[in-house]
Amino acid sequence: MTLTINGEARDLEGPTSLSALVASLGLDPRKVAVERNLEIVPRSAYGVTALCDGDRIEIVHFIGGG
């Protein structure tokens, strides 16, 4: 299946969960926030959130700013 993650198309072996995706990207789930198709996914729900073909995922974190 193909997802759009932070604006980039990515092919993934499905089925998979959001927590597996975050881990496969090498990210610490405690340091990011995730939006799936414009809906926030609470951190506690990553494991039970199954990803679907065509999902648009945004993964963000805090950076320096004024």
Next chain:
Amino acid sequence: MTGESSTEDTWTVAGRTFRSRLIVGTGKYKDYAQNAAAAEAAGAEIVTVALRRVNLSDPSQPMLVDHVKPDRFTFLPNTAGCFTGEDAVRTLRLAREAGGWDLVKLEVLSNTKHLLPDMEETLRALKLLIADGFQVMVYCSDDPVYAQKLEDAGACAIMPLGAPIGSGRGIQNILNLGLIIEQTKVPVLVDAGVGTASDAALAMELGCDAVLMNTAIAEAKDPIRMARAMKHAVIAGREAYLAGRMPRRMYADPSSPLSGLI
């Protein structure tokens, strides 16, 4: 008690009480280590942060939270880069999930040349955020009329600019800032435009509750030293405000008595 206060001089925003009246940004530093050292030198308890996409091609890049630690500083997520109310709400919902708090800084800018706030959109965004449960400190123009509208809409702090973001030109409209300070019941912070220590001292002498700055420290030749200077300037300005300045006079008034001269 005169000269030393028996109770600590603190300020409170959205139910949270702070001793430091200097909020620092975390942008434009050489690296996050320098950034953290500057925030420490400034004595800051609150730092502003931005929210951006994770770099997926290099997840091992340094992360802000590993240097400027959320258990040491209260993070104040901003909406920098947002030009509509919807952008701001979306950004801060993500920030709330990333950090788990509701105290945020709203800024809705108009264009990238002067970065002045779009006040109509800022007010609309504020109402959306308050309806969504956020406690909102609002970056705004130095316009007392709009500042009142923001307060009436439920802003937990009013943060007028001294001058455009990153311009370092100091407080441009002392009169308007004074009117805002006088009328506002929630904390007032000068946010943006501070260039050097005297600008920060002036903001505090006028009666601001705190000052928020980023570029003045980050772009100083020695950011750590400037952070320290700003800490002292904010304390000095606050103390001068509390002490109450002498009246301005047209003519001289001798400090040594004119009587008893030989």
